[in-house]
Amino acid sequence: MRRWRYFGYRLAFALPVVFGILVLNFFLIQLAPGDAASVLAGESGAASPEYTAMLREKFGLDRPLLEQFLAYIGNAVQFNLGYSFRNDSPVFELILARLGPTLLLMLTAFGAALTLGTALGVLAAVARNSWRDAVISVITLICYATPVFWLGLMLIVVFSVNLNWLPTSGFESIAEGYEGWERWVDIGRHLVMPGTALGLFYLALYTRVMRASMLEQTGMDYVVTARAKGQTERKIVFGHMLRNAFLPVLTMAGVQAGNLIGGSVVVETVFGWPGLGTLAFNALQSRDLNLLLGIFFISACLVVAINLAVELLTITLDPRIQA
Amino acid sequence: MSGIPTPHLSRRAMLLATAAIAVAAPPAAKAQTPRPGGTPTPVPGGTMVMIVNPEPATLATYAVSAGNIPPITTQIYEGLLTYDWDLKPQPLLAKSFEVSADGKTITFKLQEGVTFHNGAAFTSADVQYSFMEIAKKVNPNGPVILRELESVETPDAMTAIFKLANPAPYLMMSLSSNNIPIICKSVFEGTVPMQNPSANRPIGTGPFKFAAWERGQFVRLDKNDKYWKPGLPLLNRIIARFIPDAATRSAALETGEAHYAAYSAVNAADIKRMQANPILDSTTRGYGTTAATSVLEFNMRRPHLAKKEVRQAICYAIDRQFIVNNILYGFGRPAVGPLSSVFSTSGWFTDDVRRFDVPNRLEIANKLLDDAGYPRGPNGVRFGLHLEINSFGEQWLRQGEYLKQALAQIGINLTLRSEDTATWLRRCYTDYDFDINEPFYSAGADPVIGVHRHYVSSAIRQGTTFVNNKDYRSPIVDKLMDDATRELDRTKRAALYHAAQKQMVEDSPGAWLAEVQYVTIFNKKLHDHTMGPLGTYEAFSRAWLER
Numbered sequence A: 001m002r003r004w005r006y007f008g009y010r011l012a013f014a015l016p017v018v019f020g021i022l023v024l025n026f027f028l029i030q031l032a033p034g035d036a037a038s039v040l041a042g043e044s045g046a047a048s049p050e051y052t053a054m055l056r057e058k059f060g061l062d063r064p065l066l067e068q069f070l071a072y073i074g075n076a077v078q079f080n081l082g083y084s085f086r087n088d089s090p091v092f093e094l095i096l097a098r099l100g101p102t103l104l105l106m107l108t109a110f111g112a113a114l115t116l117g118t119a120l121g122v123l124a125a126v127a128r129n130s131w132r133d134a135v136i137s138v139i140t141l142i143c144y145a146t147p148v149f150w151l152g153l154m155l156i157v158v159f160s161v162n163l164n165w166l167p168t169s170g171f172e173s174i175a176e177g178y179e180g181w182e183r184w185v186d187i188g189r190h191l192v193m194p195g196t197a198l199g200l201f202y203l204a205l206y207t208r209v210m211r212a213s214m215l216e217q218t219g220m221d222y223v224v225t226a227r228a229k230g231q232t233e234r235k236i237v238f239g240h241m242l243r244n245a246f247l248p249v250l251t252m253a254g255v256q257a258g259n260l261i262g263g264s265v266v267v268e269t270v271f272g273w274p275g276l277g278t279l280a281f282n283a284l285q286s287r288d289l290n291l292l293l294g295i296f297f298i299s300a301c302l303v304v305a306i307n308l309a310v311e312l313l314t315i316t317l318d319p320r321i322q323a
Numbered sequence B: 001m002s003g004i005p006t007p008h009l010s011r012r013a014m015l016l017a018t019a020a021i022a023v024a025a026p027p028a029a030k031a032q033t034p035r036p037g038g039t040p041t042p043v044p045g046g047t048m049v050m051i052v053n054p055e056p057a058t059l060a061t062y063a064v065s066a067g068n069i070p071p072i073t074t075q076i077y078e079g080l081l082t083y084d085w086d087l088k089p090q091p092l093l094a095k096s097f098e099v100s101a102d103g104k105t106i107t108f109k110l111q112e113g114v115t116f117h118n119g120a121a122f123t124s125a126d127v128q129y130s131f132m133e134i135a136k137k138v139n140p141n142g143p144v145i146l147r148e149l150e151s152v153e154t155p156d157a158m159t160a161i162f163k164l165a166n167p168a169p170y171l172m173m174s175l176s177s178n179n180i181p182i183i184c185k186s187v188f189e190g191t192v193p194m195q196n197p198s199a200n201r202p203i204g205t206g207p208f209k210f211a212a213w214e215r216g217q218f219v220r221l222d223k224n225d226k227y228w229k230p231g232l233p234l235l236n237r238i239i240a241r242f243i244p245d246a247a248t249r250s251a252a253l254e255t256g257e258a259h260y261a262a263y264s265a266v267n268a269a270d271i272k273r274m275q276a277n278p279i280l281d282s283t284t285r286g287y288g289t290t291a292a293t294s295v296l297e298f299n300m301r302r303p304h305l306a307k308k309e310v311r312q313a314i315c316y317a318i319d320r321q322f323i324v325n326n327i328l329y330g331f332g333r334p335a336v337g338p339l340s341s342v343f344s345t346s347g348w349f350t351d352d353v354r355r356f357d358v359p360n361r362l363e364i365a366n367k368l369l370d371d372a373g374y375p376r377g378p379n380g381v382r383f384g385l386h387l388e389i390n391s392f393g394e395q396w397l398r399q400g401e402y403l404k405q406a407l408a409q410i411g412i413n414l415t416l417r418s419e420d421t422a423t424w425l426r427r428c429y430t431d432y433d434f435d436i437n438e439p440f441y442s443a444g445a446d447p448v449i450g451v452h453r454h455y456v457s458s459a460i461r462q463g464t465t466f467v468n469n470k471d472y473r474s475p476i477v478d479k480l481m482d483d484a485t486r487e488l489d490r491t492k493r494a495a496l497y498h499a500a501q502k503q504m505v506e507d508s509p510g511a512w513l514a515e516v517q518y519v520t521i522f523n524k525k526l527h528d529h530t531m532g533p534l535g536t537y538e539a540f541s542r543a544w545l546e547r
Helices: A002-030 A036-043 A051-058 A065-077 A092-124 A132-147 A148-162 A180-218 A223-230 A233-256 A257-262 A266-269 A276-285 A291-315 B011-024 B124-139 B169-173 B246-252 B267-278 B309-318 B320-327 B361-371 B394-408 B421-430 B473-487 B492-509
Strands: B047-051 B082-083 B088-089 B094-099 B105-110 B149-158 B159-164 B208-214 B218-223 B237-241 B280-283 B291-300 B331-333 B382-390 B412-418 B441-442 B510-516 B520-523
Touching: A002 A065, A002 A291, A036 A051, A036 B421, A065 A291, A092 A132, A092 A180, A092 A233, A092 A276, A092 A291, A132 B473, A148 A180, A148 A266, A148 B094, A148 B246, A180 A233, A180 A266, A223 A233, A223 B412, A233 A257, A233 A291, A233 B394, A266 A276, A266 B246, A276 A291, B047 B246, B105 B124, B124 B149, B124 B159, B246 B267, B267 B280, B267 B520, B291 B309, B309 B361, B309 B394, B309 B510, B320 B331, B320 B510, B382 B394, B382 B421, B394 B412, B473 B492
Parallel strands: B047 B237, B382 B412
Antiparallel strands: B082 B088, B094 B105, B105 B159, B149 B159, B208 B218, B218 B237, B280 B520, B291 B441, B291 B510, B331 B510
16 A cells, blocks of 8 residues: 555656656757758758748747747647658658567567666576676677667678678568568568667666676675575575565666666668657757657656566565665 | 559569579679670560669659659650650650740640550640740749740640740740649649649659559659550550668669669669679769759858858868769769860850869968968967758768868868758858858759859849859849840850850859769669669650569
């Protein structure tokens, strides 16, 4: 019961946070010089001033800032994300189309990194200062230090161009027109390289955090007690230490959940993956404010939601936290 | 989107086709053996994958003229005319045309039996609507190209008569599918053109129909079975893929995943490697109406640049051949003036102008600056200027880095400033807060379309991008260009342009650096893709894939 009250308190706190993000986003974006009309006109070569003025009027950019702001807030509280004039499409549709691939890529990379990272971290901590620890440390250091775009390009050169095992880029092979099960296998083949390129970075991160966290637990009283009771090493590690050592990793994962929705511009660009990261980047480049604010809004909501979930998970794992 | 499923190859056949490609794909695995007996015979069917970069924001080609839209939309929309290799107008949706002696009336006879993808019959009413209601009103180039067009008369369903206020020789050069697409009147009537549902689901008369657009991934086009040219198109499908990273685009061509990439889709640095690949080939044809030139614009409102001597000195300081060799990797030619040498075909071009590529050019430049009253300071610097880096790609920063060194030789300290597209455009075309800008122009098929606006004083329009932002006001050039706009006699028109080029190079409101030569990279299995000067701005109706 107390847990739920605590949770309700956190939830109530989240609403002003989302609202604050909304307001801040709007005014931050206004600071960027140039507008969508001038970019669109610029891409058209030489557009007449009438053309640019017509675009401004259509986009609502000629109205006073306060009026634009109120309209935006009014729409946002109704979850109406507006219309992307640049893309001639509703913002919600644009985001929805990218959300699936983004989540697929990020969850795969994130999930694999979290499980493997935890396992490797435990392995390294248990065999501290052995050759296994050294090998794991070196590998994680390399993964952590390798730029993601370089890794991505190298994967393409080796596995697509030279070995021809995997497709270079994209989400699926459109030309083949696969359906059903075959289509999922095809998407999976496209997922391997971007997932790897992205996941290795997080893998390195979680391995290191997990290793440090495990070592910190080693000297704790409860571990000494358990050992004194004569429990097996395996039971001590998996039954007692793991749960406690996992908390910092979980906290970090919760913080990084924002990346999950925001996507990775670099990986998406290298592998032509249709994710939210590139959509946001292009929206910023072209000053497509409605779209950009829409992405910010959805991301903010999801990050807040995921953080609440992580919080719930944390107080389940460690009931002492709810004070 | 049309809900009618179009017949296409069975999936098994498609798989076999792609398996064949996959077998040939590993580079250097097996060079393709040439077929005995010369040119292979076209076979219908297959899916062509082309790379378009960057992904267009919209497919409303009738209202937005960004260069990455026509490779897709010219498969769907058609214009009245197309052009042969000598840039002579050829029939497309117009079966024939006749220009009156005074140049003020153009009569088009239209192709019969043409239908739009939604089933509506194509008539002169569609032509009238496309020109008067769409192109003239919402096409960004409409006010220039169609300035003289007063009305389109439709005496019968298959005749459209253009009435002009003054002769407009350039108009006949601007009627291709990418310039003025013919749209379906019944789809647009009574709607706001840019919010029309067909903006991103185009409905035209072309050989391919719009099927789907998965944003961030691809546009799929399916064969138009009712296309008016019998037996065409040969391909079943075209897929335009969007891959943001240049290295990955190259890899997709090398593995055979993609068959065709035009314009700058392949990095200049990668082109030599692509050309050495046994499954790929390249061509520099198909860019006959582009006339792309990299230039510098001088802001003549600034005290230093207001002096002709300073502007000329900068022109002398730049080694254009160096830019071609090192920035463009050899894919280009040094430019000598405001008109590209592409206009040699039409006779408008001349290189009989003040030449900046003389051996003692640095000596001349330094002397000009000394005479202008800008002696070198104690550190060898006369004065400093800013260069605004073009935001449309990495190569422009390279060019800026070279220019900094080139201008240092004559004592001008150049500071480079990189900003994103919106900020850059605003600074150079709205705020006029720049010294030197480094844009990139496409002249189009006629100087009136893409050259005049950079130099005539009537095109000094604050807030409009890519027009005369230099504050260049020359009554001589204004008059010459104005006359050339209306002159029907080719010899007289050529003389006007030659005089204008001479004057402009002398005044040097800008520096003309290099004529860019684009390269198309394609898979050797793809045939008959570049059939005219429009290249990728024309439908792939005859293109076919070897299997």
